[in-house]
Amino acid sequence: EAQVTQNPRYLITVTGKKLTVTCSQNMNHEYMSWYRQDPGLGLRQIYYSMNVEVTDKGDVPEGYKVSRKEKRNFPLILESPSPNQTSLYFCASSYTVAGGYTFGSGTRLTVV
Amino acid sequence: ILNVEQSPQSLHVQEGDSTNFTCSFPSSNFYALHWYRWETAKSPEALFVMTLNGDEKKKGRISATLNTKEGYSYLYIKGSQPEDSATYLCASILPAAGTASKLTFGTGTRLQVTL
Numbered sequence: 467e468a469q470v471t472q473n474p475r476y477l478i479t480v481t482g483k484k485l486t487v488t489c490s491q492n493m494n495h496e497y498m499s500w501y502r503q504d505p506g507l508g509l510r511q512i513y514y515s516m517n518v519e520v521t522d523k524g525d526v527p528e529g530y531k532v533s534r535k536e537k538r539n540f541p542l543i544l545e546s547p548s549p550n551q552t553s554l555y556f557c558a559s560s561y562t563v564a565g566g567y568t569f570g571s572g573t574r575l576t577v578v
Numbered sequence: 579i580l581n582v583e584q585s586p587q588s589l590h591v592q593e594g595d596s597t598n599f600t601c602s603f604p605s606s607n608f609y610a611l612h613w614y615r616w617e618t619a620k621s622p623e624a625l626f627v628m629t630l631n632g633d634e635k636k637k638g639r640i641s642a643t644l645n646t647k648e649g650y651s652y653l654y655i656k657g658s659q660p661e662d663s664a665t666y667l668c669a670s671i672l673p674a675a676g677t678a679s680k681l682t683f684g685t686g687t688r689l690q691v692t693l
Contacts, residue, residue, distance in 0.1 A: 501683075508683045508684060511682070564627060567614075569621035569622050
């Protein structure tokens with residue numbers, strides 16, 4: 467089944483403890499993005515990648531890192547999480563930049 | 579328009595009603611307009627991707643139109659059903675983005691259909 471797999475689905479962590487949210491797609495998509503969803507603000511892009519080893523900042527990249535060492539994987543790294551990073555995170559991928567995105571199931575992160 | 583804006587913010591209709599929502603986006607340097615359907619506790623699902631001015635797309639009872647010259651798109655739902663209850667998102671690429679990869683989403687129209 468064609469899908470984008472995110473893990474974990476839920477995570478509660480403490481301020482400053484490094485964490486990684488994994489994202490993997492099995493559709494050979496070139497474009498991958500990370501978004502965060504906050505009430506009243508809509509989906510905001512954190513980072514995106516156009517291909518292996520090609521990544522760039524979205525609208526809200528502060529406090530996040532990404533890597534794209536393989537085409538299928540695009541992990542989101544929070545080196546030192548803070549409470550303002552408490553949010554619902556989505557990974558998404560697309561075959562072309564004009565194509566519709568396939569979203570992962572989301573990761574609800576709480577930083578205390 | 580400098581951003582992607584959707585209206586109304588929420589809508590409450592009865593089963594059988596037809597309804598429509600608006601997405602406004604910057605008309606300069608237009609690249610593509612996306613519509614997504616997002617049910618509660620699920621992930622957004624792509625409905626339509628539209629690229630040509632005057633384009634019309636249809637999927638069952640849902641259809642969309644696109645006007646790139648004036649920067650708007652309409653999403654129509656004919657004969658709304660309770661299962662149509664969801665948040666409908668549109669997304670486009672802002673001229674200031676500098677790249678076609680930065681898809682910007684509106685805040686969505688939340689539709690509730692009751693019996």
